[in-house]
Structures are given as structure tokens and as C-alpha cells.
Amino acid sequence: MSEAIPAETVLDVKNLQTVFFTNSGLFRAVDDVSFSVRRGETLAIVGESGCGKSVSALSIMRLVPDPPGRIVGGSVTLEGTDLLKLDDAAMRSIRGNRISMIFQEPMTSLNPVMRIGDQIIEAVRLHQKVSSKEAWKQAVDMLRLVRIPEPERRAQEYPHQLSGGMRQRAMIAMALACRPALLIADEPTTALDVTIQAQILALIVDLQQRLGTGLILITHDLGVVAQTAQRVIVMYAGKKIEEATVESLFETPLHPYTRGLMASIPAVPSPDAKEDVRLVEIPGMVPSLTRLPPGCAFAPRCKLAVDRCRQEYPPLDEVKSNHWAACWRAGEIAEAS
Amino acid sequence: MTEQRPLLEVTDLVKHYAVRGGVLRRQVGTVHAVDGVSFTLGAGETLGLVGESGCGKSTVARTVLRLVEPTSGAIKLDGEDIAPLSKTALRPYRRSIQIVFQDPFASLNPRMTAGDIVGEPLTVHSIATGAKKQERVAELFQQVGLRPDQMKNFPHQFSGGQRQRICIARALSLGPRLIVCDEPVSALDVSIQAQVINLLIDLQRKQNFSYLFIAHDLAVVAHISHRVAVMYLGRIVEIADKHELFANPRHPYTQALLASVPIADPKAKRAAPLIDGDVPSPINPPSGCAFHTRCRYAIDRCKTERPALQAAGPAHQVACWLNDGTGRSE
Known part of the structure; x- marks a missing residue:
């Protein structure tokens, strides 16, 4: 896909491999994962804990703790530059400038003893030659952009004086201060209440479209994905197992794991449904990355698994147009649905 | 007569916390954590309690268990008010009400085996010892989908979903009439949540106890509950049969909450967020209806007078001045 419109591609990740060396052995947190993000596009990475979605993000930022982790293969091309080949100084000039990240818990990712305004200034002055007065003005403008009321006063305040939703807005202001090409949001609303989540998601999407930023949204919440993303990749045990446009994924999920996830979430009852449907369970649990079964990692939990699934890992095939799935039986699933 | 009586009847429950400040630690304010909450819960019924952080839903749950002492109000279990009882007098009632907490990593003693954890209530209440206890624990393990041979394992040897099963087995061990579930699936992975929700539903169908089910995830609450109460700043603003609540939300806060999910x-179009801003502080909450500061329908009366819960249909109550029976929804 990235080859088709290269000019539009902000980020191109190819065959990324990140491993961790632990006492219980080596495990492949991210195993041969490729994806790309275009300008103004939102790519969602979905999966459960330990599937490798956050390590993928940290790998792009080159923030994987080493040791125990290391990126051992692949390329991460941001606006034409392979980030994995840069030295630390060059990488620092990119981090917070061309790529920014928003984390789940805004309280732990803000410095509690620095005023909000100063924290934004820090990001701005590190990458741009501006006076501190000019930077402060930019900080206040950013706070206004993320719709914090009374930005002049709020810039003077410390993180503990702000509510959870406000703090996440301040994080967004900081992340977007240098107008990055790519924004990575790792579970940005998981710690927030649902009404605040709705506000923050609306804000992220609005700003991202206005500024033309590419957005990687990491989440476990399929509702957030459906409402926010254009394309989705689903990860399981370190591998990308499905990729599609959001419409195609929700209309005909092709991987049994994706199908299981969708069936296992309770839906808000619709007015006409008077009977409760039993939730579909995915049996078993997410496998440990140090003890992955041979073949498809999902096979032990999969109702459709056949002998081949337990022996050979399925390739990621384009089963339908613009819809890839790594499953030996994806073709049958596509025909049946 | 006894058929009609609900298992749990909470009336005008209030829990205030003092805020102290200054060198003399004088009281400088009051946190209105729970501010006059009333509801009933029938045998075999599940009441869901939803609301955002700080709305008081967990405090209500803990007060019902008397883990938190209520400031005032009555908590009637089978018609007996347990709020004023002393610790000793309360003991027999403890058997009837159990709790499952959110974080199965923090609520299990890491130095006890799973079998000992589940069997401990049996010892504490002198119900069973020795082989009889082991037998009962093995039976409980099977009921929650664990193998009896896992009894000798320690909590760290279990996954999150399995640990929550241990917590459920412990809650079941005394044959409770009411189990309070405080965000029981929030810490679990999506594919594991469904397993635990189904287990909770199956156990209730078999043993006919009641749940007071607290969660911030509306879809989860809606799935498991028969009735749902929506809380805002320490008060119930709407309570109804679940289908009725989701089909016909009457309180502007409930409407906003549902629209935010x-x-x-x-293909479902995202609606613009219906409410702005944050929940006000429960220290000195807004006068009148606590929601009036964020409500787009607020009238003058909302700022001064506090609306009481009033019938808005069969099995549907709402606390809003605008609920005048005209069917206003938008």
C-alpha cells in the first residue's frame, strides 16, 4: 500500500523484530511486523496485554529498554529516514519533534514539580530556536488549541491542580507543540471516564485532521477503534494477524481471534433486543511469549484449528482486497461470511 | 408478605468525609461521597451501579458491607437494619454479604495457597475444618472453573482471569445471599472478561443470590444487570429496568453517558460529546441538582432545589425537574 502513494506515507515499518532477553529465555515481543501510516490517517493497533502493541510503539520511538530488549531486525522509516540507523543524538532531535507520544496515565507522564507551561516550553525550545517569551506564548496557544479554559492561568499551574481530563489535554498540547508528522497514542483514554474519553477522542481526531498528523492509536477497546480509526491492525502474541480498513474489519473479520474478540464484548442493549445473548467466550488465555506453541499461536484456543494450524505458521495473505489475515482458514471464513 | 420484602433495602444512605487542613487539623470542608442514596435489591436480582470516578458508587458498595461506616441511613438486609449493629452483632450478617474486588493481583494474599484463601472464611466462621473443609474448597474450585489440584498453587501461579475466579470462589464459600462486585472485570483482558461475566451469570442462575454490580463500563453493566442505577456526585439520578434505561434514558446525565460510549x-456515527468539562468536586458540590453546572437543559429551579427521585414510568425513577411526563428526551 505504501508503494502506491509514497509521498503521502509518513511512517513505514517493515519486518520489525524486537526481542527481550530474560531469565526464562528469549522472547519475540514484536515478530516480523510491518505497517505504514499516511498523513492525516489514523491506524489503530488492537490487541490484549502482551500482544506487542506497546513494544511496537516503543520500537518506533527507539525507547525499548536495552537491556533486556533489543530491536534485532527490520526498518522504521519516518519521512524517508530509517530511524533504526540514526545515532542517539539524531534520534533525540526526532523524538518529541517529528514523532510524539501520548501515554495512558497522564499523571505519571507529567513532571509533578514543573508548571504545565514550562513542560510544553521544554519540548518547544529543545527543537526550535525561539526565545523563552515566544515559547511561553506558544505554550499558551497550544493549551488554547486543546480547549483548556483560561490557558494563561492554567499554564502557570502544576499537574496536580488539573483534573485527569485536563492533564491528558495538556499531554496532547505538549505532544503536538512541535507539529510532529506522527503521533503515537498508547491507550490515551483508558484511564479516563467515559464522558471525558469522548471529549479527548474527539479532540485528538479533530487536531490530527487539522494538522495533518499521522496517528497510531494503540488500544484494546474495539469501540474506540470503530469510532476513530481508518485502518486497523490486530496483533496476537507478537505477530500481526490481521489488517484491514475499519469498515472491512468490522463487517467481515477474517481471523478467528478477531471474530472471537468482537463476539466476546457485550454491547449496549438496543431498544428492540429484549433477550440477552450469552457472550461468546474465547477459551483459555493469551499464551506466554516464552512458551509459544509451534504453528499458529492462536491454534490452542481456536475452534476452527486443524492439524496444519498446529504445525505451520500461516502467512499473512491478502484474502480480500485490502484485507490481510494470517490464518489457514481465512479463505473459507471469507466465503462463508 | 415475606415474598414481597426485598433482600436489601438501602434508605437515605449518607457518607461524608471530613477534610482537615491547617496546623490544627481543623475541619475545613466535607466530602459528600454518598449523599442520600436509596435503592432496593431483590433476591436473585442484579442491580448495576454506574457512574464516573468519584460519583460514590464504590463507597455505596463498601458501606453496604460496612467496610466503610455510614454517616447516616439504613441498610436493611432481610428487613434487619445492619447499619447500627456493633462489630460482634454484625458477624452473622457478614456471611450473607461478600465482595469481589477489581484487582485480583492485590486482593489475594501472595503467601497463601489458593486453597487456603478460599477455605479461610470457612475457618473464620467455624463452618468446616480438616477434610470436610478441603472437600468444600475442592467443590468451590470446580464451581468457578478451576481444577481442585490447583488448590496447592500460590496466586502468582495463576493468570488474572483465574485469580478473579479464586476471588469469586472465596466470596461463594459462605453461601452468601448478596455478592458485591466492584469492577470485577475491569482489570482483565477483553477475551477473559467474557469468561468471568458468563461465570458470574451462571453462578447466579444456579444459586439465586443477588449482585450489586459496580463497573464503569456501561456495556458490561447492561449485560449482567436486571436493573441499573446511574450515580452522579453521590446521588442516584436515575434508576430503571435495564432495557427501559437504555431505550428511554430520561436524565440528561444518563443521556450524555450513553452517548459517550x-x-x-x-457505521454508527459518532455523536458530538453531549457534555463538556469535568465532574465538579464532591467537596462543596453544586447546589440544587448537582448536574446543573453541566446540563444543557438546566433551568433556574435546578440551581436551587434538589430534585428527588420520582416515578417516570413503570420500574423507572428519575431525579430531574424537567421530568414532567411530557416525554422530553431531546
């Missing part, structure tokens, strides 16, 4: 369907 992201729907797992890309």
Missing part, C-alpha cells in the same frame, strides 16, 4: 461499529 463508543460503539463497536464504524
Whole structure:
């Protein structure tokens, strides 16, 4: 896909491999994962804990703790530059400038003893030659952009004086201060209440479209994905197992794991449904990355698994147009649905 | 007569916390954590309690268990008010009400085996010892989908979903009439949540106890509950049969809450957020209806007078001045 419109591609990740060396052995947190993000596009990475979605993000930022982790293969091309080949100084000039990240818990990712305004200034002055007065003005403008009321006063305040939703807005202001090409949001609303989540998601999407930023949204919440993303990749045990446009994924999920996830979430009852449907369970649990079964990692939990699934890992095939799935039986699933 | 009586009847429950400040630690304010909450819960019924952080839902749950002492109000279990009882007098009632907490990593003693954890209530209440206890624990393990041979394992040897099963087995061990579930699936992975929710539903169908089910995830609450109460700043603003509540939400806060839930369907159009800003502080909450500061329908009366819960249909109560029976919804 990235080859088709290269000019539009902000980020191109190819065959990324990140491993961790632990006492219980080596495990492949991210195993041969490729994806790309275009300008103004939102790519969602979905999966459960330990599937490798956050390590993928940290790998792009080159923030994987080493040791125990290391990126051992692949390329991460941001606006034409392979980030994995840069030295630390060059990488620092990119981090917070061309790529920014928003984390789940805004309280732990803000410095509690620095005023909000100063924290934004820090990001701005590190990458741009501006006076501190000019930077402060930019900080206040950013706070206004993320719709914090009374930005002049709020810039003077410390993180503990702000509510959870406000703090996440301040994080967004900081992340977007240098107008990055790519924004990575790792579970940005998981710690927030649902009404605040709705506000923050609306804000992220609005700003991202206005500024033309590419957005990687990491989440476990399929509702957030459906409402926010254009394309989705689903990860399981370190591998990308499905990729599609959001419409195609929700209309005909092709991987049994994706199908299981969708069936296992309770839906808000619709007015006409008077009977409760039993939730579909995915049996078993997410496998440990140090003890992955041979073949498809999902096979032990999969109702459709056949002998081949337990022996050979399925390739990621384009089963339908613009819809890839790594499953030996994806073709049958596509025909049946 | 006894058939009609609900299992749990909470009336005008209030829990205030003092805020102290200054060198003399004088009281400088009051946190209105729970501010006059009333509801009933029938045998075999599940009441869901939803609301955002700080709305008081967990405090209500803990007060019902008397883990938190209520400031005032009555908590009637089978008609007996347990709020004023002394610790000793309360003991027999403890058997009837159990709790499952959110974090199965923090609520299990890491130095006890799973079998000992589940069997401990049996010892504490002198119900069973020795082989009889082991037998009962093995039976409980099977009921929650664990193998009896896992009794000798320690909590760290279990996954999150399995640990929550241990917590459920412990809650079941005394044959409770009411189990309070405080965010029981929030810490679990999506594919594990469904397993635990189904288990909770199956156990209730078999043993006919009641749940007071607290969660911030509306879809989860809606799935498991028969009735749902919506809380805002320490008060119940709406309570109704679940289908009725989701089909016909009457309180502006309930409407906003429902509209905020992201729907797992890309074709469903995202509505603009119905409310702005944050929940006000429960220290000195707004006068009148606590929601009036964020409500787009608020009239003058909302700022001064506090609306009481009033019938808005069969099995549907709402605390809003605008609920005048005209069917206003938008």
C-alpha cells in the first residue's frame, strides 16, 4: 500500500523484530511486523496485554529498554529516514519533534514539580530556536488549541491542580507543540471516564485532521477503534494477524481471534433486543511469549484449528482486497461470511 | 408478605468525609461521597451501579458491607437494619454479604495457597475444618472453573482471569445471599472478561443470590444487570429496568453517558460529546441538582432545589425537574 502513494506515507515499518532477553529465555515481543501510516490517517493497533502493541510503539520511538530488549531486525522509516540507523543524538532531535507520544496515565507522564507551561516550553525550545517569551506564548496557544479554559492561568499551574481530563489535554498540547508528522497514542483514554474519553477522542481526531498528523492509536477497546480509526491492525502474541480498513474489519473479520474478540464484548442493549445473548467466550488465555506453541499461536484456543494450524505458521495473505489475515482458514471464513 | 420484602433495602444512605487542613487539623470542608442514596435489591436480582470516578458508587458498595461506616441511613438486609449493629452483632450478617474486588493481583494474599484463601472464611466462621473443609474448597474450585489440584498453587501461579475466579470462589464459600462486585472485570483482558461475566451469570442462575454490580463500563453493566442505577456526585439520578434505561434514558446525565460510549461499529456515527468539562468536586458540590453546572437543559429551579427521585414510568425513577411526563428526551 505504501508503494502506491509514497509521498503521502509518513511512517513505514517493515519486518520489525524486537526481542527481550530474560531469565526464562528469549522472547519475540514484536515478530516480523510491518505497517505504514499516511498523513492525516489514523491506524489503530488492537490487541490484549502482551500482544506487542506497546513494544511496537516503543520500537518506533527507539525507547525499548536495552537491556533486556533489543530491536534485532527490520526498518522504521519516518519521512524517508530509517530511524533504526540514526545515532542517539539524531534520534533525540526526532523524538518529541517529528514523532510524539501520548501515554495512558497522564499523571505519571507529567513532571509533578514543573508548571504545565514550562513542560510544553521544554519540548518547544529543545527543537526550535525561539526565545523563552515566544515559547511561553506558544505554550499558551497550544493549551488554547486543546480547549483548556483560561490557558494563561492554567499554564502557570502544576499537574496536580488539573483534573485527569485536563492533564491528558495538556499531554496532547505538549505532544503536538512541535507539529510532529506522527503521533503515537498508547491507550490515551483508558484511564479516563467515559464522558471525558469522548471529549479527548474527539479532540485528538479533530487536531490530527487539522494538522495533518499521522496517528497510531494503540488500544484494546474495539469501540474506540470503530469510532476513530481508518485502518486497523490486530496483533496476537507478537505477530500481526490481521489488517484491514475499519469498515472491512468490522463487517467481515477474517481471523478467528478477531471474530472471537468482537463476539466476546457485550454491547449496549438496543431498544428492540429484549433477550440477552450469552457472550461468546474465547477459551483459555493469551499464551506466554516464552512458551509459544509451534504453528499458529492462536491454534490452542481456536475452534476452527486443524492439524496444519498446529504445525505451520500461516502467512499473512491478502484474502480480500485490502484485507490481510494470517490464518489457514481465512479463505473459507471469507466465503462463508 | 415475606415474598414481597426485598433482600436489601438501602434508605437515605449518607457518607461524608471530613477534610482537615491547617496546623490544627481543623475541619475545613466535607466530602459528600454518598449523599442520600436509596435503592432496593431483590433476591436473585442484579442491580448495576454506574457512574464516573468519584460519583460514590464504590463507597455505596463498601458501606453496604460496612467496610466503610455510614454517616447516616439504613441498610436493611432481610428487613434487619445492619447499619447500627456493633462489630460482634454484625458477624452473622457478614456471611450473607461478600465482595469481589477489581484487582485480583492485590486482593489475594501472595503467601497463601489458593486453597487456603478460599477455605479461610470457612475457618473464620467455624463452618468446616480438616477434610470436610478441603472437600468444600475442592467443590468451590470446580464451581468457578478451576481444577481442585490447583488448590496447592500460590496466586502468582495463576493468570488474572483465574485469580478473579479464586476471588469469586472465596466470596461463594459462605453461601452468601448478596455478592458485591466492584469492577470485577475491569482489570482483565477483553477475551477473559467474557469468561468471568458468563461465570458470574451462571453462578447466579444456579444459586439465586443477588449482585450489586459496580463497573464503569456501561456495556458490561447492561449485560449482567436486571436493573441499573446511574450515580452522579453521590446521588442516584436515575434508576430503571435495564432495557427501559437504555431505550428511554430520561436524565440528561444518563443521556450524555450513553452517548459517550463508543460503539463497536464504524457505521454508527459518532455523536458530538453531549457534555463538556469535568465532574465538579464532591467537596462543596453544586447546589440544587448537582448536574446543573453541566446540563444543557438546566433551568433556574435546578440551581436551587434538589430534585428527588420520582416515578417516570413503570420500574423507572428519575431525579430531574424537567421530568414532567411530557416525554422530553431531546
